[in-house]
Amino acid sequence: MPKDPDPARRSERSRQAILEAARELVSEVGYAKVSIEAIAARAGVGKQTIYRWWRGKGAVVFDAFLALSEAGEGEAGEGGGVTLPDTGDIEADLKTVMRATVAEFADPAFEAPIRALNMEIVSDPELAAQYRERLAGPVDEAKKARLRSAQRAGQLAADVDLDLALELLYAPLYQRWLQRSGPLTPAYADALVDLFLKAMRPS
Amino acid sequence: MPKDPDPARRSERSRQAILEAARELVSEVGYAKVSIEAIAARAGVGKQTIYRWWRGKGAVVFDAFLALSEAGEGEAGEGGGVTLPDTGDIEADLKTVMRATVAEFADPAFEAPIRALNMEIVSDPELAAQYRERLAGPVDEAKKARLRSAQRAGQLAADVDLDLALELLYAPLYQRWLQRSGPLTPAYADALVDLFLKAMRPS
Amino acid sequence: MPKDPDPARRSERSRQAILEAARELVSEVGYAKVSIEAIAARAGVGKQTIYRWWRGKGAVVFDAFLALSEAGEGEAGEGGGVTLPDTGDIEADLKTVMRATVAEFADPAFEAPIRALNMEIVSDPELAAQYRERLAGPVDEAKKARLRSAQRAGQLAADVDLDLALELLYAPLYQRWLQRSGPLTPAYADALVDLFLKAMRPS
Amino acid sequence: MPKDPDPARRSERSRQAILEAARELVSEVGYAKVSIEAIAARAGVGKQTIYRWWRGKGAVVFDAFLALSEAGEGEAGEGGGVTLPDTGDIEADLKTVMRATVAEFADPAFEAPIRALNMEIVSDPELAAQYRERLAGPVDEAKKARLRSAQRAGQLAADVDLDLALELLYAPLYQRWLQRSGPLTPAYADALVDLFLKAMRPS
């Protein structure tokens, strides 16, 4: 009987130290050069304590940034999670959101961790599922809520699959950033929204 | 003076053996578990011969698949590179192409190498640039040529940036595959083309 | 703080396996062709376990044969270490000992290890010091004890430095063996003792 | 047909450059850290040129210092080689020579090369033979000539084997230096000569 560890006895102190060390190290030296050994050393923790609760480097780093994002949400809404602006003007609202996203991606502090997260997602289906469930899911739900609201207002075609719509809107931006295949500017965000709205216009 | 090696003296025999070994190993054990040591051993080559000409595992694997693709092009067109079908019917042509792409992505033989390639691109800007120049570039040019042809035929708006258009058409598909965020079916390809054409319709 | 490893946690199992592997390999392929890698492999041990406790190949091989010799002593005397025969006849006793030494040097099984040991001693002062302390020291002490006994019996001059005397007696033999500059025979041993005794005769 | 190289075509320029580079490198970094590669680079010579004419590092270094010594002899005597002082007073002459030897060994510039030479001799019988023939031989002959002269003068016993005598005189000094087992002082040289003469006294 290998006996799973008892989560009740888990040291919250160590857990926090590990996640913080992971975050720091990814920012400092980049995901590829982070090692479990380094995380343990910086966190002042035995290696076994990491292996007891995570499957490996990927899972730790992943958790580290997930925890960060979830903490951020917690502060803001508490009950609700994420919400997108809804002024009634779908074009204005989307351009606001997309310009904000462009700006966020330009922040070098986000560069390392988000790229790291994406690499894990690409190569590990399990983490990908967890990511969709815990991070992307809620956000996507909020975005879809805004689109639904616009549909109800007759601003968007009612018969379009919202998952596909979301991809149409975000994937180009995401891909351009991930592959560094072009500049991310507010003008780009606007152009993308314009095309998107044309595609979604009620017939 | 670090003294770069002289490309004229390079052994073509070894180069081929290394690239082939890299391809085989990625297919057999997956990118993450491939090691320079294993590539050298399988290729019957000293490790130094790899380090002399490549920066590391990423670069070798990358080159291996790039060379494969470029070889493929050579056989087919010789003078031309890539061309997309042009029956005059842009909708039919795009659906053909997108369905083919979907099918290609479903092939498990492409899974490992393309994911590996993408991970390298995400984490190494230099390889990303090389990728765009040698692989994506020519293909994108062909795609843009087809779209331009449709613009000339009055089937697409003439004032749209074709780089953006290309992203709108391909990024959703690419992202869904990369993140495994949904099924890739012919129906999906059709729906994507429909939305794209609506967005690109001449006003 | 480079942090030395904790000797208390050291695995005696591994230590023994390493020393034995080192001994075997030196005997089989000769000192120059022994590698740390081969020792580790034969001992079933990680390379790091060797580097953790020794400075390099020289130190391991050295330790291996030193340990062997020390083990040998332990078996024999337990309390005392080494003792030389003392029949009261210094000439007979020395000839016995020197003939035995000559015979020992002729044994091909001693050839490789002792030459290896000597090469390390020549090139590494630190190992030389350790050698003198752990191996040569006790033996020399026994030899000097015998000479002192002869001095007390009036068979040798009382005013001669025993360190010098020891060198006079042993260095010629040792050098002839090391440099292969001549044959090592019982007659040679006798001649050497004769000359030595003449030099040491009480005036 | 492996075909030995033709010595007639050998480049004297390269030979000199190699030997000089070998000497310099041994002095600078120590024998163990010298590599054929480094010698070739410093000599401005292809590696093959070294392998064509020598068996390996040992042989080159050995030759380098041997050539040096032989060159030294050449300058001095031309016709004769080495000669030892002969004032008629064997004790004074030997003390002079031994004190000079002690002084020579104390010179740090001799340290590295002579130790290197000795290590090669210990581990390679072929080089040992060459060493005796080309270097030690002539010197020993000179020493024996001086001892013979003393024998003829009735200062030393006539029936002693001179090879053994030579060992008795030099081996203690040589061993003490090689193993660093004690200080090398003029007083030590004198004491050694005193004991030696007592051993060699005509009965």
Next chain:
DNA sequence: CGATAATCGAGACGGTACGTCTCGTCTTTCC
């Protein structure tokens, strides 16, 4: 409250792979 059990920090262990260095051979180009 004192027993007892699991987590914890620490770090040695058998391994794999790294990227570098040197070996001795082979090949190319020049003289």
Next chain:
DNA sequence: GGAAAGACGAGACGTACCGTCTCGATTATCG
């Protein structure tokens, strides 16, 4: 055809981490 230059196959070097495995020394319930 020797020599410089240097790429090549081979493989050891010493280092960094891997994931597993003891070790005491704290905790933290439970008897």
